[in-house]
Amino acid sequence: MTDTPATLVIGATGTTGSRTAARLTAAGHRVRAASRRATPVPDAEPVRFDWYDPSTHGAALEGADRLYLVPPVGETDPAAVMLPFLRRARAAGVDRAVLLSSSALPEGGPGVGRVHSALPALFESWAVLRPSWFMQNFTGAHAHAATIREHGTLWTATGEGRVAFVDADDIAAVAVRALTDDRAPDTDLVLTGPEALSYDDVAAIMTETTGRPVVHTRVSHQAMCDRLARQVPPEFAALLAGMDLAIAEGAEDRTTDTVRRLTGRPPNGFRAVAAREAGAG
Template structure:
């Protein structure tokens, strides 16, 4: 019988949460839209019939909201109701440091798990270090030599997805429920210009940061194929950073896991070639 259902099990944090749980010997169920490996189960936010099999005999859920949906409550609320009916007691929600319960759209999910689940945790991580690798627009900018944002010279405490996952694993498995939100950051704040300088120094290739207006940034995102509402939300988050809201460091990773958070310079050294 699986103890924990991991939604988004092939994603940036979900895959790491899944691995961390299995390292601890926790029985897991990996949910994904397109299962291709043994142990994976089909899960589709828009197909409620897939929810019952996902939550059957599960004690806790790692919940990642549907990607690219600016107003996800109508999809997530029925799932949470199905989970409670099936006997799930604990939900750990991946949210964002920029989101509170009062934030339109994503904020409603924080209120939902707090009020509807007997045991809950909201993870509010800062921006991922992994955005600088893979296919993220920032990573594409790194490879092209120019990172474009609407953040100005404001600073962010970029955080490693592995550190987020480590906090999630504790929240899912600790005997006592956390019943709180955790703002999860890396150990220092950096501007995008500083991240570009660190990457350029490490790789020997030129990388710079160029700032644009939020409207210009939203247009870039739309041109990259994102829905207009979601592009506007992401541009607003850059504007939120530009106002200084992410210029903060917390000790959550070390306090919850006992291990210090990974630094951006270490991440670049080990992950960017």
Template sequence: MTAATLVIGATGTTGGRVARLLTERGRTVRAASRRAVPVAGAEAVRFDWYDPGTFEEALRGVDRVYLVPPVGDPDPAAVMLPFLERARTFGVGRAVLLGSSAIPSGGPAVGQVQQALPRLFETWAALRPSWFMQNFTGDHEHARSIREEGTIRTATGDGRVAFVDADDIAAVAAHALTTDGRVAEDLVITGPEALSHADAAAVLSEVTGRPVTHRRLTCEQLRDRLARDLPPEFAAVLAALDGAIAQGAEDRVTDTVERLTGRPPRSLRAHVERAWTSAVGGR
């Protein structure tokens, strides 16, 4: 029997894409989500980070796993590390973690999970993507405010970010899950150019023909705005990340996508053009 790849968060932005790429390549995939929703060509399995009773069935017959941390949890290691210990006992030898370019190994939140991977698995990789292009075109708060108000609100100032398409993240994940032998372990994933949010607003305006502007907030204003819908401590973390961008923390471009997939990463303009064409064509 061929061992399977467990894709956690298989209904999410990167997980669904990873599951589809793997099944297209003929891999056996177990698509894990809280509602066990089927993903094309994959076996659906129920999985909940906060319900250890779902761990054993999800891990049955699995030798590698794609890890998407629980959304909005400021301490994901508390639930992820017990699962990873269990995964090791089930014979999982490879783990690929979705992290963040803003959080290094040993840092807070998912950084604590990345730090534990070398002692748990023979082969591992931590994907540390920059901010998703889908934040401007999907269901993120930015995308909603763009559609409803023509506004992007951040505390990033003139700080630049090499926004990355989730398709490119998934392609790197699929490579890390399937390549023979050892994989590069700390992979910062970016798009092809670093842009300010004002630059991004200009691209959105030009492609859609609808004016989009970047409204600058202070970190305190952003924190208070986010705290309307999020726990205060998590809102403060997110606001601080914007502050770090304003100081240049994300102003970098890496060659990870092209080096590992053999093709250049998609530009923000190309992403918006594709998303806009799809949206208009679907009306």
């Protein structure tokens, strides 16, 4: 067992966790890759971790001095699940934490917003990543990607609203800087891509890059809530449908320079990422 401190990456097999773990190990950092099944991750130490099973928490924290935190998926009150673990992590010697949140969730707001507000008092150094919606939502395992593959359709209640979708690779690049720089950001960071796009724009780009017709079907807020409630718990469905409504009202129609400031390069554009991931199968 090495005495070199490690970064515990929670959600190490997920969209941003896997990319963050890969970038850390490629740069020579020790990584403990946490997942519910302790799935092997290249060049990292696999550890079993389940937010809902405190018996997995102590072993996962062994040797870690910093955390990358992906909240439990689908949990409407993540603070109740996460804060006891974060207090345990601080008592175990963790002094830096980087939390994945969302541009739609402000400090102290619903969902992970409560964890965001607690983080500065818990850790000596910290950052909250608040990315816009992921570009990978249209190419990976997300429901949007599934409906594109199966039906050639995107259903949303976003209307003409625009989003500056962000590449998960860019989120991971910022996460690594926040975890490893001599000085942590000690603030929240809103991450976006280089341009704001409507879902009509997304459908057109996906049609071009996949060679298959993709259309954006606009539905009402209530219809979207009902549709989502067939896939996730009603409370979480209402939260997600509410985010669509916020997009329709312009809440995500913005870009930031955060990726460029933290990484020294511009964020990746949607068309390039869609083409890259379509080419990768």
